[in-house]
Amino acid sequence: MVLLTLMFSTGTDEVVERKAFFGSLVFETVKKDDGALGITTGVENPVPIVVLFLVLTAVLTMIQASYRGLKERREQLLDASGS
Known part of the structure; x- marks a missing residue:
């Protein structure tokens, strides 16, 4: 999605180099000999992408652990109130 934004933010005849996502993604246009x-x-730099992947993995793991804990607590409360 970011590369598409970079691609369509350039003019038709511009020769540019644009970077996004902390310099990790690059979009470059170059004028060739035939015009x-x-x-x-x-x-260009995979470190921000790897860091994003690790952070998202950690956050999703914490959300899943919280959900399982809340689900177990709910089952305990339902068992206790039914007895």
Whole structure:
């Protein structure tokens, strides 16, 4: 999604290099010899992407653990009130 935003934020004849997501994603247009524009996209620095993946994994793991704990507590309360 970020690369699409970078791609469509450039003009038709601009030669630019744009970076996004803390410099990890790059979009570059280069004027070729025949007058056409060459486009390059890719990952320049994977560290922010890896950090995002680790943070999201940790947050989702905590949410799942909290959900399981609350579900077990609910079952305990339902068992206690039914006795």
